[in-house]
Amino acid sequence: MSNAKTREVGAFACGQLPVCEEARVVALHLVMNPNTAKRQYMAIPLKQLFPLQQARLRRLELGRYIQLDGGRSYVAVALLLALMGVALVAQTVRVAQTGHEIDVLQTAQTQLIREHKALLLRKADAQSMQRIEKYAIDTGMIPVQSVYVQYLLLKTDHGQLTVNDTVVR
Amino acid sequence: MSTPGTNNSSRSIVLHPWRLGAALLLVLMVFGRIVVQLADVHLLDRAGYAGRASGEINQVIPLTASRGEIHDRNGDILALDVERESLYVAPAQVAPAESARLAVTLGAILDMPAEKILAKLLDTSRAWVPIKRWLAPNVADKITILDEPSLHLVYEPHRFYPQGKFAPHLIGATNLNGMGIAGVEASFDSFLRGTDGVITAEVDINNNPIWSRPYNQKLPVNGNQLNLTIDSYIQHVTETELGLAVDQHGASGGTAIVLDIKTGAVLAMASYPAFDPNDYAGVDPSIYNINPAVGEIYEPGSTFKMVTIAAGLQANAFDENTQVEDKGTIHRYDYTLANFDYNGHGVMTPAGVLYYSSNIGALLFAELTGESIFYDTVDAFGFGKLTGIELPGETAGIYWKPGTTGYTPINLDTNAFGQGIGVTPLQVVRMAATIANNGVMMRPFIIKSRCTDGVCVETQPSEQGRPIDADVAYRVRKMVMKSANHYVNATQPDTNWLVPGFKVGAKTGTSSIPDGHGGYTSETIGSVVGMAPLDVPRYAVIVKIDRPQDDIWGVRTALPVYRRIVAELMRYDRIAPDHILVGENQRPGVINGG
Numbered sequence: 001m002s003n004a005k006t007r008e009v010g011a012f013a014c015g016q017l018p019v020c021e022e023a024r025v026v027a028l029h030l031v032m033n034p035n036t037a038k039r040q041y042m043a044i045p046l047k048q049l050f051p052l053q054q055a056r057l058r059r060l061e062l063g064r065y066i067q068l069d070g071g072r073s074y075v076a077v078a079l080l081l082a083l084m085g086v087a088l089v090a091q092t093v094r095v096a097q098t099g100h101e102i103d104v105l106q107t108a109q110t111q112l113i114r115e116h117k118a119l120l121l122r123k124a125d126a127q128s129m130q131r132i133e134k135y136a137i138d139t140g141m142i143p144v145q146s147v148y149v150q151y152l153l154l155k156t157d158h159g160q161l162t163v164n165d166t167v168v169r
Numbered sequence: 170m171s172t173p174g175t176n177n178s179s180r181s182i183v184l185h186p187w188r189l190g191a192a193l194l195l196v197l198m199v200f201g202r203i204v205v206q207l208a209d210v211h212l213l214d215r216a217g218y219a220g221r222a223s224g225e226i227n228q229v230i231p232l233t234a235s236r237g238e239i240h241d242r243n244g245d246i247l248a249l250d251v252e253r254e255s256l257y258v259a260p261a262q263v264a265p266a267e268s269a270r271l272a273v274t275l276g277a278i279l280d281m282p283a284e285k286i287l288a289k290l291l292d293t294s295r296a297w298v299p300i301k302r303w304l305a306p307n308v309a310d311k312i313t314i315l316d317e318p319s320l321h322l323v324y325e326p327h328r329f330y331p332q333g334k335f336a337p338h339l340i341g342a343t344n345l346n347g348m349g350i351a352g353v354e355a356s357f358d359s360f361l362r363g364t365d366g367v368i369t370a371e372v373d374i375n376n377n378p379i380w381s382r383p384y385n386q387k388l389p390v391n392g393n394q395l396n397l398t399i400d401s402y403i404q405h406v407t408e409t410e411l412g413l414a415v416d417q418h419g420a421s422g423g424t425a426i427v428l429d430i431k432t433g434a435v436l437a438m439a440s441y442p443a444f445d446p447n448d449y450a451g452v453d454p455s456i457y458n459i460n461p462a463v464g465e466i467y468e469p470g471s472t473f474k475m476v477t478i479a480a481g482l483q484a485n486a487f488d489e490n491t492q493v494e495d496k497g498t499i500h501r502y503d504y505t506l507a508n509f510d511y512n513g514h515g516v517m518t519p520a521g522v523l524y525y526s527s528n529i530g531a532l533l534f535a536e537l538t539g540e541s542i543f544y545d546t547v548d549a550f551g552f553g554k555l556t557g558i559e560l561p562g563e564t565a566g567i568y569w570k571p572g573t574t575g576y577t578p579i580n581l582d583t584n585a586f587g588q589g590i591g592v593t594p595l596q597v598v599r600m601a602a603t604i605a606n607n608g609v610m611m612r613p614f615i616i617k618s619r620c621t622d623g624v625c626v627e628t629q630p631s632e633q634g635r636p637i638d639a640d641v642a643y644r645v646r647k648m649v650m651k652s653a654n655h656y657v658n659a660t661q662p663d664t665n666w667l668v669p670g671f672k673v674g675a676k677t678g679t680s681s682i683p684d685g686h687g688g689y690t691s692e693t694i695g696s697v698v699g700m701a702p703l704d705v706p707r708y709a710v711i712v713k714i715d716r717p718q719d720d721i722w723g724v725r726t727a728l729p730v731y732r733r734i735v736a737e738l739m740r741y742d743r744i745a746p747d748h749i750l751v752g753e754n755q756r757p758g759v760i761n762g763g
Contacts, residue, residue, distance in 0.1 A: 099381035103380060121331055123246065124332065128335070130334075151746050
């Protein structure tokens with residue numbers, strides 16, 4: 001084959017040539033058969049060899065596929081419905097997500113309110129006079145009674161007597 | 170070689186028309202049934218199916234409004250709503266073999282009798298049985314750890330009074346339904362309660378609304394906040410001193426009130442015995458249903474002589490120098506009236522009436538005043554009428570006015586020294602506050618401010634009248650100061666001060682308790698009312714000890730409490746004592762014996 005003189009006579013779509021049965025795109029070569037000393041055509045698949053030609057052929061045939069005539073409107077409607085469906089699904093998913101987020105936030109809010117109330121309760125406990133007194137006594141302090149209080153007289157710069165704040169003895 | 174496929178493809182299938190017809194009929198019947206069912210579901214019984222579906226999917230979820238908080242004048246929390254977990258059991262889910270063990274375990278955790286819990290666990294007639302409501306967080310945690318599928322913890326709002334037995338008659342309490350039944354909880358129930366909300370929505374398996382589905386929501390409006398006029402420290406001191414005195418004297422109870430003279434604000438209002446509003450189930454209802462400070466009447470006794478003297482001075486029926494003779498007893502309208510000890514104190518002025526607490530002197534001065542002016546003054550001081558304080562169960566008190574069916578002339582004489590007239594402690598302390606406030610009577614109030622959404626409206630002090638002139642008030646104050654000081658040392662009545670370092674007014678009273686049949690029991694009420702400091706009056710105080718067992722006299726039961734409360738008020742308000750106003754062996758601000 002390597003010694004054969006070949007000449008490419010053109011590229012054809014499969015089906016245009018009788019020699020083509022499987023290859024969809026072939027190059028038709030004119031070769032000399034050494035056994036018969038006759039020239040004959042040989043189809044060589046071009047798929048791997050000539051992708052650009054292949055693409056060109058597909059482009060040439062594309063018109064045939066998009067010749068939908070009356071079917072175009074059905075396709076358009078189907079596409080529209082599909083798009084609407086996608087939009088609806090997307091919207092539903094989004095609403096569901098938002099609903100879930102609201103649910104999570106509300107749960108968090110409820111938890112925070114409970115914590116807030118619990119902290120208020122602790123604060124109120126801490127403010128309780130009885131608890132403060134008990135805590136003071138438990139820690140060894142004694143209630144301040146009037147006998148423990150002494151008021152002192154201090155002299156001012158002008159030599160007058162005045163009374164200061166309470167001093168605990 | 171032939172394949173099965175080629176054989177089958179080569180075999181001809183013959184479809185008889187009746188088979189096709191039967192198949193078609195079957196299909197038509199199936200579709201027909203479907204159509205009938207669809208018609209039934211969608212047309213004929215649409216409402217029923219829709220209702221059932223709606224009932225399963227759509228739920229009405231109540232949103233409970235949080236009850237408003239109650240604070241004192243300094244912002245300390247006195248009452249608030251918190252959510253606590255309540256324990257319920259679904260008896261149907263309890264394994265019978267495990268019920269006894271579970272009951273014992275729960276009994277230990279909840280501090281409840283196991284038998285009682287077991288009965289609830291086995292009560293299969295009910296789907297949902299409460300075991301204990303509002304558990305403490307640590308207890309709820311222990312229940313959670315049990316991981317028992319039949320036990321359910323549900324959050325429920327609960328009213329808490331974190332300070333326990335603190336001003337319970339004033340704050341009040343709520344019942345299990347969250348309704349106020351006493352104190353400001355009752356009188357401001359609708360203000361504190363708020364409005365419950367509701368969500369109508371499809372719910373998930375956990376009964377949470379599915380927010381992506383249509384829903385109706387009415388948000389709850391939480392209750393409003395009340396700020397009281399009481400000061401926690403003054404209230405604590407008042408309650409403590411009162412409780413000690415009641416216990417010390419074996420008394421049946423007592424009441425003490427501290428009023429702000431200038432505004433009429435109640436700074437403390439204590440009654441004993443008290444109750445814990447968190448747990449009052451076992452308490453005698455008469456203790457929490459009535460606030461004795463405003464709801465119980467008593468005969469004021471000698472404390473009412475301040476009104477008698479003020480009425481005569483106001484009407485110029487007599488002055489400070491007018492004298493009457495107290496012989497100890499006197500005969501009026503077929504009755505013999507007497508001093509508490511039947512001893513006479515001789516010739517005395519109005520100041521002497523208060524000093525010696527002379528019944529005879531008081532009635533003689535009242536007779537000088539005349540019944541018309543006397544009762545006009547009593548009326549002007551607000552006796553026999555509600556004070557208007559924002560507390561439930563207030564009673565107006567009672568006395569017979571001239572011209573009414575119950576009035577007889579002797580009423581003037583007995584009313585002059587505080588018998589035969591029914592008053593409340595709040596009315597008496599308001600009278601003292603009026604004298605201290607130069608004759609201007611302020612309405613007592615307990616609500617400092619009402620807050621809605623953070624916006625607070627302050628209660629404005631309001632004047633209720635001017636029963637006496639400022640000059641008369643000043644003269645009465647001078648008299649009650651001398652009266653107060655003579656209680657300290659009977660042998661040296663004018664050399665000591667009731668509260669050393671301060672000018673303090675006080676008048677004691679010891680009154681008998683009516684038996685309900687026109688007479689009196691042997692039991693008494695000891696009381697004292699006064700104001701301090703007299704130079705620039707700030708506080709009016711009343712202390713009342715009911716039915717003391719060891720000593721009937723108010724001067725020995727109520728007065729010590731009064732002195733300690735006043736001394737503490739002076740320290741708390743940082744009012745410096747005057748070092749001149751001390752007697753021998755007295756120190757400024759120091760009450761002997763504490």
